[in-house]
Amino acid sequence: xxxxxxxxxxxxxxxxxxxxxxxxxxxxxxxxxxxxxxxxxxxxxxxxxxxxxxxxxxxxxxxxxxxxxxxxxxxxxxxxxxxxxxxxxxxxxxxxxxxxxxxxxxxxxxxxxxxxxxxxxxxxxxxxxxxxxxxxxxxxxxxxxxxxxxxxxxxxxxxxxxxxxxxxxxxxxxxxxxxxxxxxxxxxxxxxxxxxxxxxxxxxxxxxxxxxxxxxxxxxxxxxxxxxxxxxxxxxxxxxxxxxxxxxxxxxxxxxxxxxxxxxxxxxxxxxxxxxxxxxxxxx
Numbered sequence: 001x002x003x004x005x006x007x008x009x010x011x012x013x014x015x016x017x018x019x020x021x022x023x024x025x026x027x028x029x030x031x032x033x034x035x036x037x038x039x040x041x042x043x044x045x046x047x048x049x050x051x052x053x054x055x056x057x058x059x060x061x062x063x064x065x066x067x068x069x070x071x072x073x074x075x076x077x078x079x080x081x082x083x084x085x086x087x088x089x090x091x092x093x094x095x096x097x098x099x100x101x102x103x104x105x106x107x108x109x110x111x112x113x114x115x116x117x118x119x120x121x122x123x124x125x126x127x128x129x130x131x132x133x134x135x136x137x138x139x140x141x142x143x144x145x146x147x148x149x150x151x152x153x154x155x156x157x158x159x160x161x162x163x164x165x166x167x168x169x170x171x172x173x174x175x176x177x178x179x180x181x182x183x184x185x186x187x188x189x190x191x192x193x194x195x196x197x198x199x200x201x202x203x204x205x206x207x208x209x210x211x212x213x214x215x216x217x218x219x220x221x222x223x224x225x226x227x228x229x230x231x232x233x234x235x236x237x238x239x240x241x242x243x244x245x246x247x248x249x250x251x252x253x254x255x256x257x258x259x260x261x262x263x264x265x266x267x268x269x270x271x272x273x274x275x276x277x278x279x280x281x282x283x284x
Contacts, residue, residue, distance in 0.1 A: 018231075022196050026279065029187040035128050035281035042277045043081040044185035049074055053122055057115040057253070059094065060103040064205045065142070065258030066111045066171065068092070073114035085113040087269040110277050111264070123247035124280055125149055129209040131252075132276040135165055137192055138202040139265020142166040145207060147248035155183035158243025162218055163207040168192050168263045171217035172218040172226035177235035178241055184236060188226040204276060216244060248279070 027037040041053050048071065055069040067085060074083045089110050096104040134141045144164040149157035161173035170190045180183030192200065208219040217227040235241045254273040256264050 004248065017079065018124035020130050024168060029067065030128060030281050033128075034201060036284050038127070038276060038280050039122060039124070040279040040281045041081075043208070043275065044077070044078045044079050044226060045079050049076055049116055053118055054116040055119060055121060057117065060092075060106070061115065063255070063258040063259060063260065064102050066140075066256040066264065067254075068109040068115040069253075070112055071114060071117045073112050074116055075193075079178070081116075081252070081274070083114045083116070083143075083252065083273040085136075085254050085256055085269060085271045085273075086173070087111055099113055111256050112256045113256060114123075115255075117249060117251040119150075119249040120251075123249040125245070125247045126211050126213065126284070127251070127280050127282040129211070130277075130279045130281070131161065131163065131208075132204055132206045132207060133163070134204045134272075134274045135166060135201060136254075136263070136271040136273065137168070137198065137269055138266050138267045140257050140262045143253070145250070145256070145275075145278075147250045149208075149243040149246050149248050150248055152177075152235075152241065152243060156237070156241070158246075158248065159183070160209065160211075160216060160218075160244075160248065162209045162217050163220075165192070166260050170195065170220070172220075174218075174226070174228050174233065174244075175215055176233045177237055179236040181237070186232070187229045188224070190225070203280055204274075211244070213245070252278070 041050060057069045061069055064191060073086065074081065089108055092106050092109050094104050095107045099105045123258055129143050145162050147160045151157060155175050156177040159175040163173055164171040164173060168191060170192055172188045174186045175183040205221055210217040215227055215229050218225045230242060230244050233244050234240060252275060
């Protein structure tokens with residue numbers, strides 16, 4: 001494990017930013033491996049994210065998280081998508097006095113952020129997925145780049161957490177439906193301090209997934225973090241359904257607190273998840 005952290009520290013040296021003048025280089029980046037670029041968002045414009053690629057989650061969504069998701073917390077500027085978590089207070093329009101639903105029992109919204117997703121717009125079956133980004137590792141902050149399958153309710157649709165961070169840990173996760181009707185996780189977890197802590201987090205890094213008919217492999221700065229054979233990922237409900245043999249859509253989000261995120265009460269805001277690009281390559 002120590003050797004892995006040493007490799008990651010070396011790999012964490014700044015990566016050259018891809019600009020619009022590098023179109024041919026980007027498209028042919030993995031040609032030697034048989035991949036061609038099939039989709040990308042370089043965020044090389046100012047304003048809202050491209051609506052042909054991205055939609056938004058809205059409101060309180062999952063995991064009892066603190067943030068209210070709203071589109072205005074995501075903006076493209078200076079060649080990057082910036083997802084911003086803010087501390088701001090306003091009435092919860094879904095508040096219902098006496099409700100036991102955590103989404104409706106909160107009279108106020110105290111934090112806002114954004115979750116962008118390609119559901120209903122873009123999805124893919126297999127390929128090499130790549131994202132270059134910079135994440136905050138402050139207390140209570142929970143950024144992620146992940147995918148969900150188009151068909152079946154969670155966790156039977158399958159989840160891949162290519163990048164996830166919370167409470168001092170970087171995670172590389174894959175989940176299907178387990179025998180107890182709950183998520184069965186295949187996870188590797190890395191202490192962020194072992195990677196370099198705040199110095200590491202101040203830099204941009206490249207996360208990658210290689211998803212084939214045989215396996216899913218997750219990388220950080222070209223270092224393998226987790227690999228699971230698809231044969232292990234059938235749903236354990238007797239259906240024989242494998243959620244990773246169907247198209248998935250992707251999500252980019254910045255969450256706060258909740259069931260896993262930790263306590264953000266003493267964290268300064270705003271906090272940001274900055275994305276330089278997201279690209280999908282597939283075999284010819």
